[in-house]
Amino acid sequence: GLLSDVGPGDRLSMGDGRVILEILDHDGESLTARVAHGGVLNGRPGLHIPSDRLSMRAPTADDLLAVERFVELDVDMIALSFVRSAEDLARLPVDPHPAGPIIVAKIETQAAIDDLPAIIEASGAVMVARGDLGSECSIEELPILQKEIIRQCIALGRPAITATQMLETMVTNPEPTRAEVSDVANAVWDGSSALMLSGETAIGVDPVNVVATMSRIAERADQAFDHRAWMSELSEMRMADTDDPNTSITDAMTQATARAVDALGIGTILCISGSGFTIRSMARFRPSARILGLSANERTVRQLTLSWGTEPLHLPEQGDIALRVAAALEAARDRGDVAVGELVGVLAGTDVRSRSTNVLRIERVPAR
Known part of the structure; x- marks a missing residue:
């Protein structure tokens, strides 16, 4: 515990550095400290002990x-x-x-x-x-x-x-x-x-x-945000995981999508994913296009709220790639996210069991 983790001469901070305590004495049952720097503390501020001295491990x-x-x-x-x-x-x-x-x-x-x-x-x-x-x-x-x-x-x-x-x-x-x-x-x-x-x-x-x-x-x-400069910088990073071919394919496909939508001036990308990995991989490119993240898994939809620029949407369809792409286009159209005749990018796996993203389509939004 605290008594064994710190000793005379140690300096501890409270409230992210608002108050600094200097330990003066340790008698085995208590610590005596001097307030080296005082301040106002509100709520329940934490006491920081250097992690290399802390005996308690996470998770407790x-x-x-x-x-x-x-x-x-x-x-x-x-x-x-x-x-x-x-x-x-x-x-x-x-x-x-x-x-x-x-x-x-x-x-x-x-x-x-x-x-x-x-x-x-x-x-x-x-x-x-x-x-x-x-x-x-x-x-x-x-x-x-x-x-x-x-x-x-x-x-x-x-x-x-x-x-x-x-x-x-x-x-x-x-x-x-x-x-x-x-x-x-x-x-x-x-x-x-x-x-x-x-x-x-x-x-x-x-x-x-x-x-x-x-x-x-x-x-x-x-x-x-400078989307083009960001995309160029990311393209220079080695992001493809060569140890995992599924991840490597997804990395390559999301990079290709980012370049394609920029070159074609596409305003919306439909990303279809079960786990959300495809969508998160796409979001890191910060494309100027909107990202609609579609998943049949409702928990994935909720978890995607953490991903930059992603508008999560539940897509019940779990059929083959053609059915899922058609359902995604219809869902986005019916919500008013895209207009009939608009050119959109669609990124997905060949089927719901696919562990990699291996399909990029450029589609026009169909009429009702």
Whole structure:
């Protein structure tokens, strides 16, 4: 526990660095600390202990009990804090998504940075948890780590969530600082799939205003996004997984789709997928075209809300490729997402059991 993990001379932070405690004495039953830097703490702020000193491992026994209950409640996503290795994720008693929830690995320890590729591979999504991560590493390294974590998530087709202190001053203020506005926009341009608020909505004076403010900033950043430059940059990355031919095919097909829709000026891509992998792979290219993510699996549809730019849609049809493409076109047309005669891209597998995306069609939306 805490008494055995820290000792005299250690400095502990509370509330993501708002308060710094210096441990002065340890008598075996208690710790004596001096407030080296004081401040105001609200809510239930965490106490950060360097991960290499922390004896407790994630997931804890309480975590495992909570996960069992979450699974019973059919939740769609579960985030695990203080992940140190891919083995931590493997200990969770859940089925791989979409049969089970998406597991979001929170990257907030130095050990997680050291095992980052394996953690991303083992997770369904990743959160850049900048609060504790900023306490684990030197503060000047944090922006570099944020970009690198997101870059590796993109390469492996995992959604990346950027979190902590995005609009921190709006806990008490009606407007963010100009630096915070730039931080939110830059997180979008870095390639974040989602942005997350924490204290701003948990203990903030006007959480609705905070959410609306972040939404406006993110939408405007998306409008100014350089889609062609992004696609060119991603094409230079080695994203194809040559160890898994199914994944490699999907990687190649989504890259081809991104180029095709750009060259033809197509405004909408219909991605048909059972697990959502195809759709997430497509979303990482940030195409200027809309992405309609269609799946027969209703849990997949809900989980796709985490993927950038994706508008999830349930598609009951599970027949062969021709039937699924026809059903997708009709569903998008009937919802008003596409117009009759419009040229659209369709990305799918040859059948519902296909483990790879191997069909790209350019189709015109049929009349009713």
